[in-house]
Amino acid sequence: MKGLYLVEPLVAFYSFASFLVYPLIQQYVYRRLWQELTNTTYPVSDNTSRCDPSNTSSHHEEVQKAASLFSLYTELFSMIPSLAVTLILVAYSDQRGRKITIILPLIGSLFYALSFLAVSFFELDLYLLIVSTFISALFGGSGTFLGGCFSYIADLCEDGQQKTLRMAGVDMVIGLLSGVASLSTGYFLQAAGFNWPFFTSALFQCFNLLYAVFILEETLQRPPDDPLDGSPRRTAMRQLACGVYQLFAGASRRRNILLVLLLLLFSSFSFANMGGLSMITLYELNQPLCWTEILIGYGSALSTTVFLTSFVGVTVFSRCGVPDLVIILMGILSVMAGMTLVAFAKTTLMMFLVRLPMLLAIMPFPVLRSMMSKIVSKNEQGALFACLACLDSVSISVAIAVFNSLYAATVTWYPGFCFLLSAGLCVIPLAMLAGVGLLGVEEGKEAKETEALIPGEEGLAGDENDNPPLT
Template structure:
């Protein structure tokens, strides 16, 4: 007996990934510290590693901060392009041959990366082999491919738009809760057992997840389904067929619908760029002076950040009963902006923890915008839509990571919080686009209302005979 639930896959993936993600920057940071300073990494029992304020100690931090941010930049650049191409092709392909391929391949790539990380850590191999491992895993897709497949899977099952919104928000909530459980345990796991055991544990969870996706998860799209059969177009070459599916998404719609869809995609992309760009530098900011957080505090901070997923889900559930989707997204953008501004000036541990309060609704824009886009297209085009969404989300996140990594390396010496202020300012772009979305949506609603009222005004005697 199979299951039509992708939530367990997302939950296990989030848990396994966040056993590793918080450790990646810490592992790279420690290795670079030892290589660049020729000293052992300062591990203290206290919460903060700022043992002294000597100029020598500060210069070590500055050098390692720059090297770590540039290492992250190179890693992302090598994996970005193949991951984007695979995401676009696989999720669009799922409209014709099924959603499971978009779920199974990213899980296989993630397992490959974790095993490679374990080997590099266990045998103390060259640190730059991590970049090669990241590149290889990107050939299987990434988190964008997995989520694109999962959201398409949910769109296949949910005809009601409100139910679809809540279930998509539920996926984001599951990511937050399970990644929070993993994050809060990584610091203690690392201190008690080192890096190897967390990597091994993550690999075992990912293996179990892969087996569930292969053998238990049911398929929602059948090649024989007439509703979801391939559109008429180039069939001799699979690549052309896939690209034609994305092209048909816009070619088959009205001008007003395409305008609304482009505005929604632009709003979603600019939101991801600002949000992910700012948040990607938080761990390095916490490792730097004057915070100098230990692995325990970093774990607590990551876990507390994931509570945002739960509060955003509750926010979507409650606010959707009394507010329009545009208003919900606007509130979420304000939450992101206020939190990023607060991070820029956080200089104490208490203040850094309190940063999470204004960001409690920061995830709301993502599921609401996905649901709004899904509602304006037909069911047979969900895969093509979420291929575009996943492609743009991955592209914006990777470009943001690269831009903010290099920017942080350039500004860390004089003002480490500059990146967060810039990200907060960039939130004004999706806000402006959202205003345009509200304008176009209101015009479209008025037109539909006028058509309906016109149809209702016809007397029954004037109906044509069949």
């Protein structure tokens, strides 16, 4: 049977399986820590009892601190192995194919879901989850998986606008399926407990793995007369070093400065955005909101609609000729406004409404990926997305670790501090964006005749023999 060149089904099922349990993980850890620290049963039916300030036995702030520190430990133990695997695999895929960067993270995700199922079903020690997170990270994480998927798409798309829209489409698929999953988690948890959602997630990850192994076609084929010389590990490291070196060695200094600015813009924006988002569930569980699992599910589902609205925004603005730097600017300002409002949200209605200013928050990511993909040659796509996935993984992991530490330190006097910090940190990508704009000013006239996403791409690309343009 002929295979398919479609990674969108993989991304869809991966998103559904991941977000089916992602909102539940913090809730599960929160409830287990509640039972261990208070020696009482978590009050599910009467949600107000655990948030009553007059109830001194609740130790509410102590549980909040313990839950945030648990998330910190989890991120620290998963960051380094996931980062190393992402760097090696995605760069290595330039020569040996993209499927390995997709299959291995799916194996890790399946192990991760099964580990949560085992801990929940048999009521094992909670800290075994940190061990399982470390082991699953050895197969790569979401950064490896998405880096492989975006490299796969870059192999198939030659046209710049097509590449932008398809990458934005992947973000939209993530949003739609994660929204459906998040919406169902609260009802799933209330009706069946934690075991069935974890089991369902494992089933979807298993199906995804079968699709990747037996149905998905490889975009890059290794020639038969190109045997692997040396050990796979040594070859992978050599390909990684050569791929990253070629990203910068064969281009002009101006193009390299532009690429570095775009990478820093991407990672700093990811840090600010993900840092704030990672604390929303704990914030919703805290006083005075005290949300139930149903409300958390609704909130998570509403948050994921940002992927759909951002895709619509990228599509409409691109077709209307809005400059890409303006699209990125709107996305950054969207995050700044949303995070600022979250910091002052004290009612359920307000907490739902703060999602509205963030409806365009994902727009910068597909546009930046496409911009960077267009200024490197076709055989450097894997190295580019390896660097991008690496920076994204580092940014997200460090952001979650830093913001969990800050939340544990500030929850007693002002829980919204982390969200104000997230909004303030958006000034950094704004400064990077201004730098990109300044670099494009001198070459703007030459760029008007091209379809490039970046102003002055022709002037920045250097010599054609060193860095052939993508058409």
